[in-house]
Amino acid sequence: MRYWLMKSEPDDCSIDDLAAMPGQTVAWYGVRNYQARNFMRDQMQPGDLAFFYHSSCAEPGIAGIVEVSRRAYPDTTQFDPASRFYDPKSSPDDPRWLNVEVRFVRKVRLVALSELRQHEALANMRVLQKASRLSITPVDPAEWRYIHEHLIDAR
Template sequence: MRYWLMKSEPDDCSIDDLAAMPGQTVAWYGVRNYQARNFMMRQMRPGDRLFFYHSSCPQPGIAGIAEVASSAYPDETQFDPASRFYDPKATREQPRWFNVDVKFVAKTRLVGLPELREHAALENMRVLAKGNRLSITPVDPDEWTYIVEQLLERKTDEF
C-alpha cells in the first residue's frame, strides 16, 4: 500500500462534500500537471490511503482520510469544451489527462501547515517543501504513521 496527499479546494470539493456524495466517492478530475497525472497513472492503486488536504482556502491543511477507489482512467473534463479543464489536444483515442476515484474514509480535525512544520519527523514531507505546488504528492509510510498516531491520535490500523 502507498500513501498520498491530495489537495482539493474546499469550494470545489471539501471533505464534507465527499462524505455527502453518492457512494462517498468522487472522480479526482482536473489534474493538469504531468507529474501528478503520472502518480495517478503509474503508482496509485485501489486501496492506497490518502490525506485529503484542503488548499487555496483561509485554513489549508489535512481535513480527512480517503482511499483510492479505482485505477486511473481518462478524465472526461478534457473532452468538454465548456469545462475549464478542456484540452483541445486531447482525443478519446489519445487522452492526455487521467483521474482516479477517491472514496471517503474519515473526517479528521484540521491539521494545518504550521502544525505540520512544527514536527521534525515531517521535515522532508513534500507538501512542506518550498515552492511545492503539486496537487498530489506521495507520503512516506513513516510520515503517514506519525501524522495518524501523533497528530490525529489514532491507531494506524484504523486508517
C-alpha cells in the same frame, strides 16, 4: 500499499462534500500536471490511502482520509469545451489526462499546514517543501504513521 496527499480546494470539493456524495466517492478530475498525472497512472492502486488536504483556502491542511477506489482512467473534463479543464490537444483516442476515484474513509480534525511545519519528523514531507504546488504527492509510510500517532489519533 502506498500513501498520498491529495489537495482539493474546499470551494470545489471539501471533505464534507465528499462525505455527502452518493457512494461517498468522487473522481479526482482536473489534474493538469504531468507528474501528478503520472502518479495516478503509474503508482496509485485501489486500496492506497491518502490525506484529503484542503488547499487554496484560509487555513490549508489535512481534513480527512480517503482511499483510492478505482485505478486511473481518462478524465472526461478534458474533452468538454465548456469545462475549465478542457484540453483541445487531447482526444478520446489519445487522452492526456487521467483521474482516479477516491472513497471517503473519515473526516479528521483539521491538521493545519502551520502545525505540520512544527514537527521535525515531517521536515522532508513534500507538501512542506518550498514551491510545492503538486496536487498529488507521495507520503512516506513513516510520515503517515507519525501524522496519525502524533496529530490525528493522539487527541
